[in-house]
Amino acid sequence: MTRVLAVLVRLLLLALAVLLPSAWPTAWARPDLVVLVVAGVAVTRGPTAGLLVGLAGGWLLDVVPPGAEPLGAGALAYGAVGWLLGLTRGRLTGSPLLPWAVALGGAALVLVVRGTAAAAGFGGALPRDLLLTWTATLMVSVVVLPVVLAAERALARRRWA
Template identity: 45%
Template sequence: MSGLRWPVRLLLVAAALVAMLALGARGVAGPPDLVLVVVVGVALVSGSPAGALLGLVGGWLLDLAPPVADPLAISALGYAAAGWLAGQARRRAGHPWWWPVPVVTVSLLVARALPVLVDLASARPIAWAGLAWEVLATATLSLVLVALIVRLEAGLVTRRWA
């Protein structure tokens, strides 16, 4: 873990978290999960261990970000599982332009499964429409953002900054 690869990844996760919090503060009902898009982008380039580790860090940051409603580490576990799963979808010869959409969609469903189960067990209402909008918005944004993350990672490697 030398070079600029991990500091750039952590900076991307932090920027994605700030953007999500800003959208939530503006009243967007189901803001796209930009942290998960960064985790999936890194996992598609570097594989399951890097995706799971970045997912764990991103989930911890989400757990600590306001408003804190879920028990601590619920998001961290979900994002780690989603990052590991996205890393399993990595293709050595590259992937087609549409590949991030199903990977992000499945990863988002995995990341949201545990919080939804906690809400169901505690008899809290679940905003199914907001969750569906979040899945749609995140999958749509992943078409552009995952490609940018992949190019950024490749640029770090070609410049030997990674």
């Protein structure tokens, strides 16, 4: 029952992360909330959970309009970032700022993939827009990442209690 609850919570967080930026004012850069959810899960659960949540989040982004040009590219990018961030799981005990650094590094990796795809002719992403997206993600991560980490830790306590 706890596994089902964990999956439902993660799906809800991913759905919110995909849909909330559409309500963001168009004049501003839109933050990448999906990478923050993926980072929060990967940091607390490890590479397998990070990979699975990254794949799910990437697929959601690929199919929600406007979507990605090559279907599945977002899923692969977010899955790889989730797996890489999950590898840092046991190494983040030194500072409470390390999860933010790891999450923002993951956001940078996703944006590099998006920029590379745009350079190859899939979609359009100007370097200025990518930098603005990363900056917006940085600002929003101050609020979003602690919420995701707290949800994952609460699920972990409930599982072993």
